[in-house]
Amino acid sequence: MPLPREVRTWLTEAWFRDAPVDEILAGVPAAVPVTAVKAFLRGLETSPHAEEFGDLVTRIARLEWQGRIRLQAGRLDPSRRRVPRVQHLTPRQFIERAYAPNRPIVLTRMMKDWKALRRWTWAFLAKTVGDAPVEVMEHRETTAFYDLNVNRLSETTTLSEFIGWIQRVKTSNARYMVARNNGLDAPALKPLRGDLGFFGGILDRGLDGLSYLWVGPGGTVTPLHHDTANNLFCQVRGRKRFILIDPANAELLRDVLSYYSLIDAEDLDVKRFPYLAEVERLTVTVGPGDALFLPAGWWHHVRALSPSLSVSMTNFTRLIDTHEASFPLPGRR
Numbered sequence: 001m002p003l004p005r006e007v008r009t010w011l012t013e014a015w016f017r018d019a020p021v022d023e024i025l026a027g028v029p030a031a032v033p034v035t036a037v038k039a040f041l042r043g044l045e046t047s048p049h050a051e052e053f054g055d056l057v058t059r060i061a062r063l064e065w066q067g068r069i070r071l072q073a074g075r076l077d078p079s080r081r082r083v084p085r086v087q088h089l090t091p092r093q094f095i096e097r098a099y100a101p102n103r104p105i106v107l108t109r110m111m112k113d114w115k116a117l118r119r120w121t122w123a124f125l126a127k128t129v130g131d132a133p134v135e136v137m138e139h140r141e142t143t144a145f146y147d148l149n150v151n152r153l154s155e156t157t158t159l160s161e162f163i164g165w166i167q168r169v170k171t172s173n174a175r176y177m178v179a180r181n182n183g184l185d186a187p188a189l190k191p192l193r194g195d196l197g198f199f200g201g202i203l204d205r206g207l208d209g210l211s212y213l214w215v216g217p218g219g220t221v222t223p224l225h226h227d228t229a230n231n232l233f234c235q236v237r238g239r240k241r242f243i244l245i246d247p248a249n250a251e252l253l254r255d256v257l258s259y260y261s262l263i264d265a266e267d268l269d270v271k272r273f274p275y276l277a278e279v280e281r282l283t284v285t286v287g288p289g290d291a292l293f294l295p296a297g298w299w300h301h302v303r304a305l306s307p308s309l310s311v312s313m314t315n316f317t318r319l320i321d322t323h324e325a326s327f328p329l330p331g332r333r
């Protein structure tokens, strides 16, 4: 019987970390035949690529170790156990306290001049931009990995139809208008753009392609994942609870599908993923007028606690290249 891919990956890593064979065998799920595991290990030992595998596994082990020492040192500072809430930061303070150290923070008074906070009632939105065609992710209950299937599950409706449904159901995870909807770039939604602000020099005025609308009832869940951009997550209506995990927990990258983790951040399965015993979660709830700085790379799980409307903005004045295209090839030798 061929071994499942995750078992093969685990065996390869354990072998090249020089784990004793009896420990490796004890770590494999009981359903996996020992003979197949032993044959796989023999293959690794005699592989013509054993040296290269060994080099890569050693590098991963060191990166995980570097993450662990950063976390251990961070634990000496109790203030890191929660996400700070501050009223206001100047652009320089924002760089020093959040952007440069890659730390989350909630800004509680910097949206106070946003017209959206006062104007964007469901009735106002339905009246002014209700005819706007919007893409909504549908039938999310049909798969555990709905976010990975966003293209297949997305359907076009009007904003007013969707708002009417939110008002009827109030709580559901079946439909959600997520960021992959052209956000505020859709021509029919442009009238809304004048209702946003720019955080006094922290964000740039150019919004195109860089700000996104999230609209849904209470109960929507965006499972644990990380993004490749810095994000200022601005809550306009309703409340959302974020569970955040520092990317220095490099072990989390072992169990992923694309940018999504296989871990349920609300109910950590330490038996299946033993490294979770060490993982510290930061929980923060945002309400209308709160802006959460979500640093690139931070894992986040998001649950809407009530019907919600948020705008995530990535148009920072001090843009740094965080995107995937910057996984460059190693230099030539």
Ligand SMILES: O=C(O)CCC(=O)C(=O)O
Pocket: 214, 220, 221, 222, 227, 231, 233, 240, 300, 302, 303, 310, 312
């Ligand atoms: O609000 C949500 O449901 C998810 C937000 C999110 O994941 C993001 O802005 O990156």
